[in-house]
Amino acid sequence: MTRRDDPVGAKTVGPPAHNGGMAPNPFRRRRARAAGSPSAEQRTERVPRPDPSTTPIASDPTLREPAPDPSSGPRKLTVTRVAVHRTRELTGRAVGLFRRAATADGADGSGLTALTYATMFTYALDAAVAVALANTLFFAAATAESTANVALYLAITVAPFALVAPVIGPMLDRLQRGRRIAMAVSCAGRAVLAVVLVFHLDTWVLYPAALGILVLSKSFLVLKAAVTPRVLPSSITLATTNSRLTTFGMAAGGVAGAVAAGAAWAFGSPGALWWTAALGVAGAVLCLRIPRWVESTAGEVPAAVPAARPGARRGKVPATRSVLVALWGTGAVRVLTGFLTLFVAFVVKAGTEQAGGDPTRQVLVIGVVGAAAGAGLFLGNAIGARSRFDRVEPVVLTAAGAAVLAAAGAALLPGVPAAVVVALIASTASALAKVCLDAVIQRDLPEHARASAFGRSETVLQLAWVLGGAIGVLAPHDTFRTGFLIAAGVIAVFALQSVMVRRGGTLVPGLGARTAPQPTAAMH
16 A cells, blocks of 8 residues: 655555554654754844943944934935946046056056156147147238238247257257256246246237247157157067157147137136146156156267268268158158148138138138048057058158148149048148158167157258248138149159159259168068
8 A cells, every 4th residue: 555645655564653554754753853943043042142231332322323314215316426427437447548558568667658748748738838829820810910920930930940950959969967857847948938928928028938938849859759769668669659659649738728728718818828837837747757767868979861971070870761761751741731730720711701701610610620630640640559561661652642642632622621631631641651750760770879860850840841831821822722732742842852862862962862771671
């Protein structure tokens, strides 16, 4: 006989049990034992507990928690609180991303991070000064008087390099200890001159002070070029480093320029100049935090650009043919960027006045062209930082050719859209060509001559930019066509000179290469 409650249908074996002849159920005995055993709660109650009245919290009223207010409920989740939390989160991520980028590739240990911070503030200074003085020097009415003012400004931009190339460069080579201090003086001096301009915006002091700011700014660029090889991490090249410095500097310049524009809108040009002074003080402090080993210039000798002739003065290191090709090609693109900087502003201003339009449209058009130029600079530096150039000469020649074609295309199809496209192409080509120029200087010139070569190359490029700006001022402003046609012709001359130098010739006697081209190495 099989019982229903027997496990797995087991049969009953043995004598009948006291429970009506049925076998004992082991499961029932287990349940009985469990029911008779003390519970966990009973066992816990046997443990003596401390008297709550004797605890410090009960004896000291100041330690007691306040009774909850029944009228106050949990904090409501509002849109404002969510926005604040999200803003904090995004800001923290952005700061972390910035720090990782600034210290990447061993930049923190080599000193490149400190130089990056100082470079960012000098770009910010330049942007703030440009915003503060924009109404004074750039966007005056398109009349003969404003043309004379801008021509004077162009002369002022050339003047710093009349000192930088023959005076400041050799002084830098002889400066054994003090490069960090010189860079700090450059920032602090611009801060002082900005304060001077606050009280003399409408007097003759404006132009000497602007000249001093430009001299100090260009001096900082030469100093930066001299110290960059000394903080170069072993894992990246000079081309990548310069692209990184430019990218960080442009980002800082954009932010500082926006703040300066807000200050100028709220408080006028003096507000932007006070902001400039604050940036100068902060930049001076950051310059002093650059590592001390950048101050040594032992073993540096000046570099000759263009190439030195046989029998030249001893101590001069001749520039190679590749350096001159890159210099002429980059100069061609700089002519176009300098031309666009002033020409577009004058043409748009003249067109707005002739049509009796809203001045807001003028600002909008110039802003769009400037945004295209900024986007091109970011794009060019990003490409330069991530590309491997096996041969730099074709890249430079391509950039120069693109500048010629862009200017010629804008002459054939004049208008604001064409100017925007040209600004994008010109700024991208300028960034790429400059990266190649820096890379070829690093490759072809010895380490003890690179600082001088950078100073002289910056001088040549600034002269090319001023030439383009002069064309933009002197060209007719009633249409885009004539100005772009003239600019295309001048740029074509620079590009052709670059091609001739590469082939061993020259368009201008005395400005060609006289040294044999050196083997081209892979550029990273």
